[in-house]
Amino acid sequence: MSRIGKRPVSVPAGVTASLEGKTLSVKGPKGTLTMSLADEVTYAVEEGHISVQPVNDSKRSRSFWGMQRTMVQNLIVGVTEGYTKTLQITGVGYRANVQGQNLKLQLGYSHDVDFAIPEGITIATPDQTTVHISGIDKQKVGQVAAEIRRWRKPEPYKGKGIKYAGEYIFRKEGKKK
Template sequence: MSRIGKRAVPMPSNVEAKIADDVLTVKGPKGTLTLGLADNISYEVREGEISVQPANDSKEARAFWGMQRTLVSNLVEGVTEGYTKVLEINGVGYRAQASGRKLKLQLGFSHDVDLDVPEGVEVKTPDQTTIEISGIDKQAVGQFAAEIRRWRKPEPYKGKGIKYRGEYVFRKEGKKK
């Protein structure tokens, strides 16, 4: 039995959900999100909640149960509150600048890194060393944050690079003489 899957996903009063053509559509104050439904899972939209149950007793259905419930929960949270990831840039001369649908990064390469911001994702740079990524789709926000971080991961000796806010970078001692 899935401990996560057993609980129904609570739906606030300003959120509306419906199932049509094997797609769950959740509509809220921040926008609309959809999720393709798994075959082995049964979904039920009730008054104020969405219930997710395995359709049969197969191993695959039980394996998908908790994950599908979490995906439904992410949809509801996304259309009500949204998601935000904050990246911090450390290093001399490292900086970021957002303008329109572009993000320009200067990370010590011989060239600037220009990234196109995907649809449904918003990027702000309150200062040159902070990048705020927000949107209603948790997967899209996390994916774009990971793509930015991939350009310069934090290194363990000086701590230079791009890291998530609150991420701990294990520091190593330098070479001894």
């Protein structure tokens, strides 16, 4: 059986969790997040922790168990600390800057790419080749980072493009004479 699912999710001081019907709401210093609950798992909000248990011993219930527990943990971490992804831009003339509610990217195309910053997401550009994406919803932060990266993925010969910080780009050797 799952080991991660057996551990209850601890709720730190300053965070409140409430279970109403098929919705779990978590409120903390950074904001409020809600999650729809799965039928295959039971939830219990107690003093200082939230426990997640499978409804029965079926394969479907057990497969939902660990994932649902992790999603509850992500809600708690999101409202207390938040999530951040960092993108690095590599290439001559490639740069990014925030202008109001838009991220302006210059990626070697004949036009600039204007990316509208979604609600609940904060984007900062400390320099022209670094983009910090932050927010309280882990899924939304990752989705925004993936959409920005999709405009110019890193290529294997020179490594030009947008990559995640710490990502390794497998480099290929160029053509030989």
